Amino acid sequence: MDIETIKAQIDSEIQNINSTQNLEEFRLKYLGRKGILAQLTSQIPLLPQEERALFGQQVNALKNRILSLVSEKQKSITGGPIHRKADIYDISMPGIAQELGRLHPITQVIDEICTIFNRMGFSIVEGPDIETEFNNFTGLNIPLEHPSRDAFDTFYLKGKDKLLLRSHTSPVQIRVMKSRKPPLAIVVPGRVYRPDATDASHSFMFHQIEGFMVSENIRFSDLKGVLELVARAVFGKDIKMRFRPHFFPFTEPSAEVDISCIICKGKGCSVCGRKGWLEILGSGMIHPNVFKHVGYDPKKYTGFAFGMGIERIAMLKFGIDDIRLFFENDLRFLKQF
Ligand code: PHE
Secondary structure: OOHHHHHHHHHHHHHOOOOHHHHHHHHHHHHOOOOHHHHHHHHHHHOOHHHHHHHHHHHHHHHHHHHHHHHHHHHHHHOOOOOOOOOOOOOOOOOOOOOOOOOOHHHHHHHHHHHHHHHOOOEEOOOOOEEEHHHHOHHHOOOOOOHHHOOOOOOEOOOOOOEEEOOOOOHHHHHHHHHOOOOEEEEEEEEEEOOOOOEOOEOOEEEEEEEEEEEOOOOHHHHHHHHHHHHHHHHOOOOOEEEEEEEEOOEEEEEEEEEEOOOOOOOOOOOOOOOOEEEEEEEEEEOHHHHHHHOOOOOOOEEEEEEEEHHHHHHHHHOOOOHHHHHOOOHHHHOOO
């Protein structure tokens, strides 16, 4: 077939095309990898030398003609250029904005409290969620008969070596003290696990921040001073604090710490159960037996430790009445923080 015949054929064929699909078939017939123009091009080397240039130009001109016919036809079929699927996309519409995420309220509170401790010279350390029974219990002077060691009070993993999901962040005390020498000032944020039935104030997983300071001559008054500073920074200057005697196997003496109710300012309301006080943490002076377990001389060193529940503090701070909201990933809730 000579070029003129093909040209005539093209001109008549294009007249009859009226769908995108036919147009694509037409395009492939001529411009496809095995199409008519490719065949013509492959003939060029077979031609006598003096004819090649002219023939090449003719093939090229033909190709350009087909391209412009196709693009015109495309416009007349769909009303747009060949790549614009006008019937599907409206390119003049505004795009979908990608929403920037934000930190979870629990993470925000952890960051805020850790930053306050950090400014006072505490380092931040993290430990694993899966712990040994020694670090979670034995090293912390928690006796074998203590109820929290019971299989129903702790999530044990299958296996002989009695690994478990830590029930508090205190095992990180053991980890740090075994690997470092005093003086130490450490805070430990992290998840802890207890097989509590879930309700508005309980969750089987929640967060704590553990803190401890060990050196020569650390006293209970240091604990009070540090905690009071933190409570004021988190809840405001007018907050009152009280230390209530309590028992923890790994501290002696031990105390629970309450702050004056931030809802009723101490007068008594439903949030504080008419007491006017809210418990926020457990604390005390590190028990000499704990020091013995990690190889510290209890005659030389003293220290304090405390552990606070983050959900509790976040609930008080933001006025949230159900702990489950933190874990449901409902954006309507999370977007408020
Ligand atoms: N580990 C204790 C708990 O989870 C809190 C605590 C930490 C108490 C450190 C005293 C000292 O209840």
